[in-house]
Amino acid sequence: MLLEARDLSVRFGGVQALRAVSFAVPEGAVFAIIGPNGAGKTTLFNVISRFITAEAGRLRFAGRAIDRLAPHRIAALGIARTFQNVELLHQATVKDNLLLGQHVHRRTGFLAELAFLGTVRRQEIRMRERADEVLDYLGLQRYRDVRVAELPYGTRKLVELGRALASAPRLLLLDEPAAGLASEDRADVALRIRDVCERRGVTVLMVEHDLGLVAAVSDHVLVLDHGVAIAEGTAAEVLESSAVVDAYLGPPVAPTTPW
Template sequence: MLLQLEDIVLRFAGNTVLDNVRFGVAEGTVASLIGPNGAGKTSLFNCITGFYRPQQGAITFAGEPLLKRKPHAVTRLGIARTFQNVRLFREMTVLENVMAGQHCRSRAGALSAVLALPGQRSEEAHIRNVCEDCLEFVGIGHEADRTATNLAYGHQRLVEIARALATEPRLLLLDEPAAGLNSTEKAELVTLIQRIRDERGVAVLLIEHDMGLVMEVSQYITVLDHGRVIAEGTAGEVQADPAVIEAYLGQDEEELAL
């Protein structure tokens, strides 16, 4: 497994948020983490990316332990993420926002930047090329010079994905990427996620409430409820699991069958 979680336990003020969570993400796959609100999905992302420190368990990425690493070190190792709410630098252009993602790969120091040394200028050109390529990949290269927060909401989401790709990850974590998108944008998102896997060779793990999108794009699904894994398997296996239907949708099976 590229990413492996073993018996993760996370508690806040005596409340157990994650209870012996165990699952993995294989190289070159798209996997989803689903469950009702409050199930612990985003908390799990925060454990993987170094924002939270679980009290118990182990997380490894490409064989490397993650739990003692800070967020920037996790990013440098090859894990990128987006967030539930769009987080862009308000006064910066689209390209500048994406270039911020390359910071973890840059080597030139402050003195080189101040003196505009040849090495720094060469690195700056490389960063720009990488980020322009990421914008073209997600389909908004033509908006590179616009102020990022002036874009339509769906395109702001794409800026975040481009910025995450600019970190040159092996694993991309997407936290509710379809939230606020219309049906056309969701269809385009499905295609983009598949292209990220197929053309970039990046594994994807997403949290998502849109079950139609999850079932279409995911090769493997893990279901959380009250911090516990209650089911995992292919889309067909999860759709048919009575525990998932009850925990995630109550008595309404129609949404899960989309």
């Protein structure tokens, strides 16, 4: 298992945001977490990214305990994320945002940079090549030198995916990748998620409200409600489970197949 969470609990004052949540994400899978607003999905991502510390439970990535690591160490181990509300440097260009996404891997400090300018230069060239490769992959080359602030929302979401991919992650956390997108853009997101997983070999852990998208791309689904994991299984098993669907998610949704 690439990521293993055991009995994670988080409390904010009187709110128990996560209650002994356990799950395991196999390498190479698209694993979705669904559930109504306030279920604890973003909190779970924040625990994995180490933005917040669980009051109880354990977290392992690639066989190693990551419960106590600093957020930048998590990133350096190969966990990248996108945010529910796109988080980019809006006054910077697309290319610069992708370059910043790679700083988790820079090995040199300021003094080392003075001493080994050649190494720094090579790293910089490598980072630019990687940014360009990701821009090509996502079809974003024409926006390379455009400031993020000037781009439409859907393109910004794609740039944020690019920033995460530029760090060459092993595990990609996507918090509501289709939120706020028109239906044709959602189909595009579905294709990209599968492609990132299958062709780039990135394991994907995704939170998403669009159950059609979840059904179309996920190998495995975990359902959270009020901080509790109430169901888990293949997308078909979980989405057809009438208890889950009726009680927490509204009427059944037919899977959409965008390709």
